[in-house]
Amino acid sequence: MGPRKSARLLVSALAALTLLAASCATGDDTGSESPNEPIIVGGTLGLSGDYATSSAAYKAAYDFWVNKVNSEGGLLGRKVKLIIYDDESNPTTAQQLYQRLINEDGADLLLAPYSTQVGGAIVPITERAGKVLWDGGFVSQELHARNKMIVTSWPYQDHQYGRPLFEYFKTLPAGERPKSLALVTAQNPFTLVVRTGYEGKEGVLNYAKQAGMRVVFDEEYDQKATDVTGLIQKAKATNPDVFIALSLPNDGALIAKTVHQQKFQPDFYCSCGSQVTTLPTWRDLGEAGNNVMSTTTAWPTQDNPGLEELAQHLEEKLDYQEMPAYGAGGLAILQVMEQAVEGTASLDQTRLRNYLNGRTFDTAVGELRYNPDGTLAFGALLTQFQDDHNEIIWPEEEATGKARVPLR
């Protein structure tokens, strides 16, 4: 390119940049303050990609809440505007979108994305911006320990995901308790902690050790694997009493199908990673999904605030036959956020975060009392998918049915 043509290009760029500087040279977007402007609640979900099924349940719960709040006059007398972007289940995309939510959209309140993998990626961004992350979307004891502004609605963190199953085993007569365990774990930040625990505490391997159970098989697998036949055949060959798959929704369903195809029949089978059995897609597995155990946070029989209405909404609008754990968790964090905003009469992030300490909140997953690190006291339900629905089988006081053992 000759100097004249180079110069022409550069002068064009110069003119464009000057225009940009003139049009955008204003202060930072720190959220809307005018009483006439809506309060912006923003976040991302994996509405496409690997986490689309779980994210759909969150989106439905968020829509339910925002319609309800706006019909009742809004928050602090202002309407609420919900902005949920699709992060494509990709951590890097989510990082870009949270930058946008904070810096361009001026989101007043930030909701977390689904999954620890995506959530972990955006936490440094929200922390650096001094924003509370209202988190119904992921669990991570480590992230809570490292960061100050995460507030969860999950009453069990990643290292505690196996606990309901092992607590259930304790309720069995000594002679009927399982003695051997085969374990497969997705290569994902969340499931790896479910397996090993946090700082040497809890985690499936530690629970098994405490229960005197032999771990006869323990392998990781690629979460995006499309064929796990070899993995399941190897697990089957060890003939365990218990088979635990620490998976996310898509790979969890693939493993259940393969277990069924390979006629692998342990006494107990728990998909103890993501809460898959309450997802509407689980019933599509037919016999392969039957008698598989998993966990959840709340069940409509518990009469928690808003839970029954949400269940009806999900059934009417999306034909969900059961309450997905993600729907309950999504609604619960919005209820906590709503109570904190009304309690402080403010959108100031530090005041909102401090307001939570030591307080209890009535939510769809029950009464939540916050620890200083933004986590909650342990509480969970063990489910088993029986024919076409889930039964709560632990704790006994919440049980809706008896466990079916063995698996087939």
Next chain:
Amino acid sequence: MPRSRWLGPAAAAGVLLVMAPFGYTLKLGIVTTITAALMLALVAHGWNMLGGFGGYLNFGMAVFFGVGVYSSAILNERLAWGMWQTLPVAAGLAVLTALPVGLATLRLRGHYFAIFTLVITFLAQSAALNLAITNGASGVYTTAPATGPRPIAALFYYCFLGFVVLATGLAYAVQHSNFGYALRAIREDEDAAAALGVRTTAVKLAALLLGAALAGLAGGLYAFQTGYIEPTGTFSLGLSLDVVLVCVIGGLGTWQGPLLGAGIVVLLEQWLRTLFATVHPFGWTIPIESNRIVLGLLLVLFALYAKRGVAGIFRPARGSQLNV
């Protein structure tokens, strides 16, 4: 020197002068968007060395970028090194990674090289998922090199701007040097270039290493900018494809191409992603992945009707073009 000789550098200096205060005067959202474009431009400059000037389609830039990301992040987490200390190591390790790749593959031509670079991206991702030093799927956290949203955004804006200026100067020098002419000769006819005395493998290797250093540098900065890294996002094929898209749209084998292309691709991607979330024609929800379709269509259009990219609009008769 004729007066016209001064016009280019003067206009370039003017552009820099206008951009100088942006880190503190523009809205944060605009600053982070420009920073994203600058990062992509830096990696694209790296790709353009061999891909643009030399005509070798390389789908492995995410590997060199990722090595830079992980080098910086691990040094920061394990040894508490600061950002500036880690950057030379990030660039150096990216070069060391590129060296065996280049030695093994640059005797291959055409599709074979492209396929090999595609495969190493998946290999790198698999290695990062399984190695203890990378902390597997759990990823690595880095410390913030500044405090507060504005200082952090401004710091990375100026860092990327500075490196892009250096990379642009380097690309300009390559384009007008014997090294650049040798690369162009390879692109036009490698056998003829070799017959004329061009040491083709050495020239291609040098271009690959130069590009890897720029990608590693960008990765090193990105590790601190983002605060958390993990294998799937870091070694994403999407980055490798975006870099090719940037150079095709901006103009292959030109020093301006990566700058123009990065601006267009980043703005278009962000605009489409948010547009599709808010627009519902006839009540129909547009799938968010549609932004990739639009960018793919753009690539086809440029391949068919604007083979010299946007930079070619200002240079209709000379330079490299995309052949499909």
